[in-house]
Amino acid sequence: MASASITRSTSIRLAAFYISLFLLSFLGANAVGYNMVASYLYERLDSNVMERFREIETAYDKNGIDGAAAMIRSHGPAIRGQETLYTLKDSGDTVLVGNIDMVDVPPGFSTRAPTSHDKPPTNYRLYRRNLDQYDLTVGVSYDDTNRLRWIALVSFGWATAIVLAAGLGGGAILAFRTRRRIARFSEAMKAVGAGALATRLPISRRHDDIDALAIEVNDALGQLQASVAAMTQVTTDIAHDLKTPIGRLYLTLEAASESRDQASALPLIERAMNEVARITATFEGLLRISQIESGARRSRFAKVNLTALVRDIDDIYRDIVEDSGRSLRFSDDKRNSSAFVWGDADLLKQMCVNLIVNAMRHTQAGARIVVGVRIRGGSCVVIVGDNGPGIPELERQKVFKRFYRLEKSRTTEGTGWGSVSSRR
Incomplete structure (x- = not known):
């Protein structure tokens, strides 16, 4: 087998095509999955902000402003680490308690970009609403959410890389195995071409x-x-x-x-x-x-009345057969008076004559030779039979081969044409 680049291998091309198709589908599925994970994380972050706000709101409902302030102070570790931001102001916009004075925060949910005072800089998800005459703003850092998003993104990236590596590796293995098989096929065909x-x-x-x-x-x-x-x-x-x-x-x-x-x-x-x-x-x-x-x-084929053709052959060869000491009889069937076929009349006549001559050659004096035409299952059948020794059962299929003769020495006249039905 002539050497060729592995990139020209049908196997590696098919593998690359299907890997590319699968990779695009996989990347699309990863993008959808990543967006779903990110959306879930953002919803969870909003829920976390609302949960902290409601804790303080519940404390305010039970114990007033002192209860709300005590609840904020109880979150001291979070406040010191800046994971959570709190600002509780009175009606005069004075900060009563909290770890940062947040200004220009719109009501409801919003996002606070990092400032130069944040260490380290980070975004916060904020929620602001009034508690009667007081103003409360709660914010939670995006750090945990961003970290989970990064983990999901890296996981999808590694999964894609593993799929790509496994697909290319599998395609390469398949290509090499297929090339080996094709090489063996090529060697076999070279042997055939050399005569084996x-x-x-x-x-x-x-x-x-x-x-x-x-x-x-x-x-x-x-x-x-x-x-x-x-x-x-x-x-x-x-x-x-x-x-x-x-x-x-x-x-x-x-x-x-x-x-x-x-x-x-x-x-x-x-x-x-x-x-x-x-x-x-x-x-x-x-x-x-x-x-x-x-x-x-x-091109010489035409519509031939097979019954009339065989009857003419019977008329011509009857005297010749009788001179050889045998008899020839036409088996007439009124139902087959017009058996038409599409063929070469000269070749059909030569076939029938060869069969009659073979019957004369392979039978003893006194033998009876019968010719006729039958219609069986929509097909026309020419019958040339005799009461001679017949063809051995093991040779009956072989005599259909071209030039095949039962007489292996081939000392008698004949070529093996038209002998297949001469002794049925």
């Missing part, structure tokens, strides 16, 4: 989509191996089929060249022409098969 057609792609235990693709490729390689083996066998069979007639042709022409007169040479030339005709028939058969498989002869 028995090589197959490895299948893992994960049974993922890559394994499903590998299974399909292995099936295709199996079919390719079978096709190449069949082609090799066909080539060998053709070589055997042509070896004998070419040899006879050579000897006949040699004998004709040595003849002293024309009269003795003419029979030899006629024999040579017969051998040439057999050789030509072999190549014509190959050409017809290749044309059919490529679809070139489909």
